[in-house]
Amino acid sequence: MKRQRATVIVEIDGKILLVENRGGLLLLPGGGINADESHAQAAARELTEETRLLCASLQFLFSHESQTNCHHVFRASASGTPLAGDDAMALHFFARGDLPLSARMSAATRQIIERFEDTCPAAAG
Numbered sequence: 001m002k003r004q005r006a007t008v009i010v011e012i013d014g015k016i017l018l019v020e021n022r023g024g025l026l027l028l029p030g031g032g033i034n035a036d037e038s039h040a041q042a043a044a045r046e047l048t049e050e051t052r053l054l055c056a057s058l059q060f061l062f063s064h065e066s067q068t069n070c071h072h073v074f075r076a077s078a079s080g081t082p083l084a085g086d087d088a089m090a091l092h093f094f095a096r097g098d099l100p101l102s103a104r105m106s107a108a109t110r111q112i113i114e115r116f117e118d119t120c121p122a123a124a125g
Contacts (some may be wrong), residue, residue, distance in 0.1 A: 006042035066108035
């Protein structure tokens with residue numbers, strides 16, 4: 001059975017937030033879902049643990065099956081100052097279309113972001 005994972009997409013000033021882990025991979029904030037929490041609770045917890053942002057609202061977008069995980073993907077609005085926490089070595093912001101779709105990103109991260117960009121238009125502004 002695949003590991004259940006809450007994955008969070010946060011856009012701040014039109015840029016998508018990515019977490020750089022200890023191995024140098026760029027990932028969307030997220031992680032495992034504890035037995036005593038909902039997918040949404042896990043998404044909010046992981047966002048705070050990895051970025052120190054407080055989740056103001058969550059919207060479930062879709063589920064995504066990767067080779068090892070079942071990602072429950074949420075879009076979040078958040079408050080606070082983003083700072084790398086927990087397993088995060090650094091935080092990075094990339095504008096839509098300028099994401100480094102490279103070897104530094106997992107296939108699942110690339111696929112989730114591509115699906116997000118296809119299904120969730122950027123806010124007008």
